[in-house]
Amino acid sequence: MSDGFKSGYASIVGRPNVGKSTLLNRLMAQKVAVTSKRPQTTRNKITGVLHLPNAQIILVDTPGIHKSEKTLNDMMVKASLSTFSDVDLILFMISADRGFSDEDEFVLNSMRWVKTRKFLIINKIDLVEKTSLLNLMAEMSQKDLFEEIIPVSALKDEDLDPLKNLILNCLPEGPEYFPKDMITDCPESFLFGEIIREKILNLTRFEVPHSVAVVVEDMQEQGNGVLRIDATIFAEKDSQKKILIGEGGSMLKTIGRLARLELEKRLGAKIFLKLFVKVKANWRDQRRAIKEFGYTHDSF
Ligand SMILES: Nc1nc2c(ncn2[C@@H]2O[C@H](COP(=O)(O)OP(=O)(O)OP(=O)(O)O)[C@@H](O)[C@H]2O)c(=O)[nH]1
Ligand SMILES: [Mg+2]
Structure with missing residues (x-):
């Protein structure tokens, strides 16, 4: 110290x-x-x-x-x-x-x-x-x-x-708990999923925003300076999945474009963002799914 x-x-x-x-x-x-x-x-x-x-x-x-x-x-x-x-x-x-x-x-x-x-x-x-x-x-x-x-x-x-x-x-006198370059303990992949979820919160209404979880499944450098991010958006019902995809895929495109622009600005790199939409019925009442989606709590 x-x-x-x-x-x-x-x-x-x-x-x-x-x-x-x-x-x-x-x-x-x-x-x-x-x-x-x-x-x-x-x-x-x-x-x-x-x-x-x-x-x-x-x-x-x-x-x-x-x-x-x-x-x-x-x-x-x-x-x-x-x-x-x-x-x-x-x-x-x-x-x-x-x-x-x-x-x-x-x-x-x-x-x-x-x-x-x-x-x-x-x-x-x-x-x-x-x-x-x-x-x-x-x-x-x-x-x-x-x-x-x-x-x-x-x-x-x-x-x-x-x-x-x-x-x-x-604050009391104490040690440096975190190294100087560390600003959060959240994994980068979690934050990227949150950025995608934020776009959904802004673009959708009623039950849809609350029913959505986003999981970043994979991140790969593609050699040509492009980072490929694969993420899945989970909804609870088919009707919500339909809204998230939108007519002719228009909603999913908008979500993807807004998230990609923010991620590119943040990382200073080109990004290829691939989004999937899946249904996981009543996931908000399933402890396992909640954990899988990254919403963990120590004593939970
Ligand atoms: N006008 C005004 N709006 C604010 C201010 N601070 C936050 N907001 C808005 O209030 C809304 C909620 O802000 P959040 O920071 O997401 O609120 P929160 O307390 O973290 O909400 P939860 O995560 O749901 O508990 C957003 O639309 C913000 O832009 C402020 O000082 N003035
Ligand atoms: Mg908050």
Whole structure:
């Protein structure tokens, strides 16, 4: 351990859609987790390692905590709850435009008795008037649970250094847990699958976004500088498969083109993206399929 080096874990938790993954990406200054306007976008714990001159902040983005009957959702929520006592700091996020809702209360109750230090992040302040923000801050300070209440716009704020510094102040002296070139512990293939899934979340509606899993099956350099990626999109029903393929294959083409462009930009290489669509009935209720698709959880 080098002298005075600080390191530790901070997990970002809250109900779905408050902007947790958006904040992770902004703090990291790069895309580590996918985001979308749909609730329940994130399905795993996603780690982002922020390397600072004399410190390492390990940020853990988590699935939105919510009530649901599905095994997948149950597993997602367990993944979030499991971070509470493993981290040095909990960043509990709510969104200013929705105020403190019953769903937020549900999350808050799940962490109320956890001893870990807690900050409240009020996100999306770009969407509200100053007076309603001040009222919300006053309401939340009455809960007497948070060391800090920090209003931000994860989407619009230019400077998140004040938040970084507050997090840093909470971290103990500790080792460099991750090597300097490591920014996440997610395998590259998983992130590529997520980028494809993100396009599907943006392009489809109703049950389709939630029913989809994407698995990168193979990645091969093709010699001519082209990287070939084979990925399978799993849906739960034939009707969903039809929507994902679209008329004359048009939807699948759009998904493929948007994902390929983003992957090419990210890797600075030409990509040949081959997408397949398959049906795996009720996979969200099958522990084995959930694991196979990469949505694992330690104690699950
Ligand atoms: N206006 C505004 N929108 C935001 C802000 N932060 C996030 N969003 C939007 O809110 C939506 C949800 O963002 P995500 O980051 O995917 O939310 P999340 O909390 O990770 O959601 P789950 O993974 O489903 O739990 C996206 O459309 C974001 O662009 C913000 O500061 N202002
Ligand atoms: Mg998310």
